[in-house]
Amino acid sequence: MIDPVHGTMFSYQNPAYKKTGDKKTDAFFGKISSAAEVSTSKPVGKVLGLATMPCSGTMSYCMNATYADCSTEEDPVIRVGVTNGNASEAYDVHVKRVNPANASQLEMFALCSYTDDQGLTERGTFGSYHRMKVYARNARDNGYGGADFEDPEQVLQKMDWTDLLKKIAKDYCANAVTFAQGLDVKSLTGFLEEWKKRTNDLV
Secondary structure (H helix, E strand, C coil), X not given: CCCCCCCCCEECCXXXXXXXXXXXXXXXXXXXXXXXXXXXXXXXXXXXXEEEEEEECCEEEEEEEEEECCCCXXXXXXXXXXXXXXXXXXEEEEHHHCCCCCECHHHHHHHHHHHHHCCCCCCCCCCHHHHHHHHHHHHHHCCCCXXXXXXXXXXXXXXXXXXXXXXXXXXXXXXXXXXXHHHHHHHHXXXXXXXXXXXXXXX
């Protein structure tokens, strides 16, 4: 059913990081991925995007994206602030290292916040990440795999976003009600394929 739309982990202890007493929250804040690192930078400029991820029960991690003060044109870095209640942490994501074929939710949020700001993707009302997340969720609902966006245990799971969007695009385009969304998915998929090629060229 379709709803219309109107690396390796390792532990890192940051001196500024304080245990919250919540195992799920501590596990999230204590782990990072290949494209991200616990931030030592400062946020620069406006907030580029906002998003949430499930934590436990009705609680969510709140994310905000800004440029990091260490960001350059050659190596753009998005600083993602993550909060859960009184606990907070920030991650610097080197967006040119983000591979859409193997990326976490946090990495894709950072990438989309950057590409929306640069005009490489269409931000729309809530940002391209919001749309991409809905499409990926629909792909999972249709049996194509990927993370369960409602499951706190899967917030760190890496996914092949390009493959998920390719598959759901066919379903959208086969339905007159969601055909416009299908065209949007195809546009996003084309961009992700180009970005994946770019990241592969950097390896």
